[in-house]
Every structure is written in structure tokens, then in C-alpha cells.
Amino acid sequence: MKKRLHTEWKTDLSEQQEDDLIQQALRQKMDADYRKRWQHQLSQRGIERAAPARVMVINRRRYLSLAAAVVVLLAAGWWITGLFNAPASLQLADQYLQETGRQAVQVSMGGGREADVELWQAGRDLYTQKNYKAAAAKIEALAADQSLSVEQSFLLALSYLQDVPPDYDLALQQLSAAEQTNADNGTTTYQAEITWIRALALCKKGDREKAKNILQGIVEEGGWYAEKAANLRQSMEE
Amino acid sequence: MKNFGLTANEFECMVEDMQKGREELFEKIFIDHFQDCIHYLENNCRASPTDAYDVSMETMLQFRRLLLQGKVTYGNLRFLFTRMAMQRYWKWKRNSPLTHEMEDIEVEEPVEIYDEESMQLLDQAWSQLGPSCQHLLKGFYYNSIQLVELAKTLEKSNAAVRQEKKRCLQKLRQLFFENKPD
Numbered sequence: 001m002k003k004r005l006h007t008e009w010k011t012d013l014s015e016q017q018e019d020d021l022i023q024q025a026l027r028q029k030m031d032a033d034y035r036k037r038w039q040h041q042l043s044q045r046g047i048e049r050a051a052p053a054r055v056m057v058i059n060r061r062r063y064l065s066l067a068a069a070v071v072v073l074l075a076a077g078w079w080i081t082g083l084f085n086a087p088a089s090l091q092l093a094d095q096y097l098q099e100t101g102r103q104a105v106q107v108s109m110g111g112g113r114e115a116d117v118e119l120w121q122a123g124r125d126l127y128t129q130k131n132y133k134a135a136a137a138k139i140e141a142l143a144a145d146q147s148l149s150v151e152q153s154f155l156l157a158l159s160y161l162q163d164v165p166p167d168y169d170l171a172l173q174q175l176s177a178a179e180q181t182n183a184d185n186g187t188t189t190y191q192a193e194i195t196w197i198r199a200l201a202l203c204k205k206g207d208r209e210k211a212k213n214i215l216q217g218i219v220e221e222g223g224w225y226a227e228k229a230a231n232l233r234q235s236m237e238e
Numbered sequence: 239m240k241n242f243g244l245t246a247n248e249f250e251c252m253v254e255d256m257q258k259g260r261e262e263l264f265e266k267i268f269i270d271h272f273q274d275c276i277h278y279l280e281n282n283c284r285a286s287p288t289d290a291y292d293v294s295m296e297t298m299l300q301f302r303r304l305l306l307q308g309k310v311t312y313g314n315l316r317f318l319f320t321r322m323a324m325q326r327y328w329k330w331k332r333n334s335p336l337t338h339e340m341e342d343i344e345v346e347e348p349v350e351i352y353d354e355e356s357m358q359l360l361d362q363a364w365s366q367l368g369p370s371c372q373h374l375l376k377g378f379y380y381n382s383i384q385l386v387e388l389a390k391t392l393e394k395s396n397a398a399v400r401q402e403k404k405r406c407l408q409k410l411r412q413l414f415f416e417n418k419p420d
Contacts, residue, residue: 002351005414024351025360026375026379026380027349027379029360030376047272192274224281
């Protein structure tokens with residue numbers, strides 16, 4: 001049961017009691033004000049509080065068929081990787097690239113200017129559909145008359161990297177452009193991701209020494225990609 | 239980017255600005271970092287997007303308070319923020335492993351003591367209060383800045399600021415009860 005301030009805020013409170021009471025009340029009010037204010041700022045950048053995830057109820061039979069499907073997929077994956085016999089480091093780099101690429105659009109990404117909202121949205125939709133070539137074309141169209149935001153350059157780099165065949169040079173160029181935009185604006189948007197994707201791109205491109213240096217930096221910094229960077233670096237040594 | 243690109247000097251300036259009520263730089267840095275924190279919680283704690291958002295928001299509120307109280311020192315701000323978010327998430331999930339505990343910083347619980355009507359009345363009274371009273375009461379009660387420090391920034395004597403705080407609180411009380419329907 002929540003309290004009512006007008007019944008608690010009595011005239012006979014000592015100064016200390018009144019201070020404690022007002023401190024709590026103002027904390028509740030101002031925390032709520034800040035949440036509202038920051039939610040608005042985040043929303044302007046396209047970062048929304050997602051709706052709570054629906055609980056998926058899986059019955060036993062469906063669970064078993066799902067498990068069987070996973071086993072078949074894993075077996076197929078094992079057969080395909082065996083078939084192509086790709087080095088472990090490239091497989092790992094691919095896996096990490098896909099993970100980061102998926103997360104990049106799973107979270108709502110901001111950065112679109114109002115006039116180009118449709119084009120940007122179309123690019124993101126195509127990217128989500130894994131139509132990387134078309135996604136890149138949409139984002140490139142945005143760049144025709146103005147510079148891209150960090151988010152746009154980043155998604156463009158990911159599109160180049162995941163296209164078939166990948167264009168590593170263009171991707172690296174876009175990552176540099178994203179970094180430059182951050183430097184110009186004094187921001188650090190996606191900085192960790194930019195560095196991480198650069199390392200993955202260089203690894204996949206075969207520029208092993210450069211990739212290893214960047215990975216080492218990520219490991220030393222101890223950030224969010226440190227563990228994966230260590231794994232990848234180790235697999236490059238093997 | 240251990241310190242969000244801030245030098246030690248810039249960090250000091252940012253905190254000083256916050257104490258004076260200018261929070262633009264703080265907000266810019268931490269709003270920029272918000273999505274990274276969400277990513278981190280999703281990837282490392284398997285938090286749902288909604289949980290990661292809420293935890294990042296509460297961490298940002300507490301981090302702001304700690305900065306104002308001088309409890310955050312320059313060094314590895316990014317690491318500290320992320321650890322705080324992770325600790326909050328684990329605590330919230332009630333399965334906090336000891337390795338996630340931070341010795342010097344305790345996770346604050348959100349304050350939800352008063353009912354909605356009380357908060358509406360307080361909002362209304364607050365909006366009718368003058369800006370100087372708002373600044374003083376917010377600084378003292380919410381930002382936990384001592385009156386001596388507030389006196390320095392306001393360039394007034396300690397006694398004058400103490401008196402002013404008392405007057406502002408009386409005014410807030412008066413407005414609060416004036417707005418209350420009988």
C-alpha cells in the first residue's frame with residue numbers, strides 16, 4: 001500500500017523528519033521526470049522500450065520436434081563446414097559477424113534524418129530481410145546528397161560485409177566514415193561495435209596481422225567483446 | 239574509450255556543470271552509451287530487450303546521483319557503468335553470484351513510496367515554485383549537495399542559503415496543500 005504525501009507531511013514533523021520525507025518524495029518525482037525525459041531523448045534516436053516479450057508455451061510434442069529440427073540443422077551445419085573445411089578463425093569470424101549484424105537491427109536504430117526516414121526505414125527493412133545488396137543501395141542513396149550518420153554508415157558497412165560476395169574494402173571505408181562522424185560530433189556511438197566489426201572484416205579479408213592487433217586492443221580494454229575477441233585471436237594462432 | 243572519450247579535466251568540468259544544473263554533456267554521453275549498455279546486458283546476461291532497457295535506465299539514474307555525490311572517480315567510467323548495470327540486473331533477478339558484487343557501490347532500489355495522487359500534487363506544486371527555489375531544493379534533496387556547497391555556487395552565505403531553503407520548503411508545502419482538493 002503506497003503512502004499519501006498529504007497525510008504524511010504534517011506540521012509537527014521535526015526538521016530532520018521533514019527533510020527525510022521530502023527527500024524521498026522528491027526522489028520519486030524527479031526520478032520519474034528523468035525517466036520520462038531520457039525516454040524521450042532515446043525515442044528521438046529510435047531507441048524504444050520494447051514491449052514485454054510474449055511467453056512462448058511449447059508442449060512436449062512440439063518441443064521434441066523442435067529439438068529434432070535443431071539436431072538436423074546442427075548435423076547439416078557440421079556436414080557443410082566439413083565439406084568446405086574453412087579455417088576455424090574464419091568460421092568464428094562469420095559467426096560473430098552474423099551475431100553482431102543481427103543485433104544491430106534488432107535494437108531500434110536511430111540516426112535517420114526526417115526527410116530521409118522512408119529511405120532509411122526501407123534500408124533497415126531490407127537488411128532485416130537479409131537482402132544486403134538492396135539494403136546497401138538504399139543507404140547509399142541516402143548518402144547521395146548528404147553525409148551519413150554513424151548508424152547509417154555502420155549498417156552500410158554490415159551490408160557490404162554480409163553481401164555475397166562481401167566487399168571488405170567498402171565496408172572498412174564505411175567503418176572509418178562512422179568513426180570520423182563520431183569524431184566530428186564528439187560522440188562515441190557504436191564505437192565498440194565499429195572496432196569489433198573492423199577486426200572481423202580484416203580477419204575475413206585475410207589481413208591477419210592488422211586483425212590480430214585490433215583484437216588484442218579489444219581484449220586489453222576488457223570491454224564487451226573482449227571474450228569473443230580473445231577466442232577469435234586464439235583461433236587465428238591455431 | 240574507457241572514459242567515454244572524456245579527459246580527466248573534462249570529467250571534472252562535467253561534474254561541476256551538473257552541480258550547477260547543466261546536464262547536457264552528461265546526458266549526451268550517457269544517452270549515446272545507452273544502446274551499448276542494452277547490447278551488453280542482452281549479450282552477457284541474456285536480458286530481454288525490455289529488461290535491458292529498464293536496467294540501463296535505472297543505472298543511468300544512479301550513476302548520475304553518484305557523480306553528483308563525488309562517489310565516481312575518473313579512471314574507467316565505462317567499466318564501472320557496465321558493472322553497475324550488470325549487478326543491478328543480477329540483483330533484480332535474485333540470483334546474484336558473488337562475483338558480480340561491487341564492494342563500494344550498492345544497487346539502489348527505485349523509490350515508489352507515494353501514491354499517484356500525491357505525485358500529481360507534488361508535480362503541480364513544483365511547477366508553481368520559482369526557479370531559484372527549484373534549483374535549491376533539487377540540489378539539496380535530490381542531488382544530495384550540501385548547503386555549504388550550494389552556498390558557494392550561489393555566491394551566498396551559508397546562513398542565507400539555509401534560510402532560503404526553509405522558505406522554499408514552506409512555499410512548496412503551501413502550494414501542495416493549496417492544490418489539494420478537499
